[in-house]
Amino acid sequence: MQGSCPCGSLGELACDGTRRVGHFWARALDWPLVWDEQEETAVQSPAGGTKIAWGGPPVAPKHGRNRQRLELSVTSGSPSYVVERLLALGASLLPGAGDSGDAEVELADPDGNEFHLLTG
Structure with missing residues (x-):
């Protein structure tokens, strides 16, 4: 109901x-x-x-990577613009993110929680 x-x-x-x-x-x-x-x-x-x-x-101490992560998809606009916007808002680019040319960039929010930005 x-x-x-x-x-x-x-x-x-x-x-x-x-x-x-x-x-x-x-x-x-x-x-x-x-x-x-x-x-x-x-x-x-x-x-x-x-x-x-x-x-x-x-906030509980963080030990290693989070088991659950958000995945955001870029549906319009430039993926690089979206990454720059998220960085300006307080996200951080994780080491090695985007190095392989994949359609995925890994970032972290201001508390250090990883999330994926799907660009392809």
């Missing part, structure tokens, strides 16, 4: 992260912040669906 909630099947994807990373993803995805209080943030697509939330400090 579908109610009037603008959420998807999953109401929220809760992540460990700082307020800074919530603001980064809001700008990177061009999604509005739907929550920004006491170091906690959440974003949601303007079309509705599942929210992505970051719980604020303390």
Whole structure:
């Protein structure tokens, strides 16, 4: 039974992260912040669906690579422009990213969480 909630099947994807990373993803995805209080943030697509939330400090120490990563696809515009835009917003290019000529660039958000930018 579908109610009037603008959420998807999953109401929220809760992540460990700082307020800074919530603001980064809001700008990177061009999604509005739907929550920004006491170091906690959440974003949601303007079309509705599942929210992505970051719980604020303390953030658990990172050990190795994340098992789960976001994958973003470049659907229009220049892939190099998108990479430069993400870097200007606070992402970092991971060592060896894009060296092989693949259609994938690996970056990290301001909290050091890896994500892939698919450019092909």
